[in-house]
Amino acid sequence: MRQIPLGAKGTFTLRVLPEHLANRFKDAMLPQVLATPVMILIMENAALSAIRPFLDMGESAVGTAINVRHLAATPVGHDVRAEAEVVKVEGKRIEFKVSASDEMEEIGIGTHQRMVIDLRSFNERLAKKGKF
Template sequence: MAELVECSDDFRVERAHLAVSVGSGDVEVLSTPSLLAFVESVASRCLSGAVSPGYTTVGTYVELRHKAPAPQGATVKVTVRVENFDGKRARLSFRAECCGRLVGEGVHERVVVNKDDFLRRAGVR
């Protein structure tokens, strides 16, 4: 899995990502739910090449420390490191940086599921 060791992406903080817009607070800075969505986006893409066709990964656990604000218009860089992946379960660490400071960090876990079976169990298909 050497090719999956670390993945990153940049996200621009838009109005829709602000705490006041998502209902997680009344301030105009990056919301914690939006930060988590950025993390899950990078983590999902980072693992996508490691699962068989018809399978995907879904988030099952997160520990997130939101340490500093990021204003609208800023760019947040999210870096995810695959700490362990046994083919069924992945444990990842992450960091989010913006404006020269650490915005957030934590741990995220994902599991591999058969996409059709998962959606069927969820009542989507």
């Protein structure tokens, strides 16, 4: 892993489709708006985008913490754009400020943390757990 600078930024955009809605993703009684877990997915992808240029071959980064507020509803057909900014780096642990907006307003804000991993050793540890 190369040095990840504070202030490194990444984005990720997703068009909201029916499969991203709370009433399809979680429970049919919920309104037809973007599900919070999908908003979090968009934010996590923005964070990974921010640090991808600094990862060496065979490295990735997995999410370890998320603390967000879902502020506004987004219906199907809208684009949601998430932004992530590196605010702290401690060894392989990276902290981000994250936000998400649709075409009308900011829909989510919070913080996110990722840990840089070596894919080979990670997959070896995973294989030791075996299959159920």
